[in-house]
Amino acid sequence: MKKVLLLGVFLVGTLVCTGCNPTESAVLSVDRSQCMGCAKCVAVCKGDAIRIISNKAVIDPTKCINCGNCVEICPVNAIY
Numbered sequence: 001m002k003k004v005l006l007l008g009v010f011l012v013g014t015l016v017c018t019g020c021n022p023t024e025s026a027v028l029s030v031d032r033s034q035c036m037g038c039a040k041c042v043a044v045c046k047g048d049a050i051r052i053i054s055n056k057a058v059i060d061p062t063k064c065i066n067c068g069n070c071v072e073i074c075p076v077n078a079i080y
Contacts, residue, residue, distance in 0.1 A: 027061040028070065034078035041070035041079060 037055035049063035050070060057070075057079065070079045 027064055028059055028066065028068075028079055030057045030059060031078045031080070032056045034076050035074075036076055036078075038075065040073045040075065044069040044073050 035056045037052055037057070039052050039057075041057050042050045042052060046067045046069060047063045047065040049060045049065070051058050051060070059070075059079075
């Protein structure tokens with residue numbers, strides 16, 4: 001299922017991912033209550049899928065390739 005975070009509202013649908021790990025979910029999520037807006041995830045995102053909006057990370061599921069770099073670098077484990 002595809003989750004789109006748009007100003008705190010999740011929309012659910014289907015996403016076909018190319019270049020990602022097909023055995024895992026194609027979309028990563030951000031726990032906005034944990035995110036501190038450091039932007040480390042933006043710097044390592046291979047798909048240019050992460051933006052900081054209102055001091056919180058937001059992942060564009062149409063660009064996310066599920067590389068997991070953001071998960072690894074997040075100092076507060078806000079991305080999963």
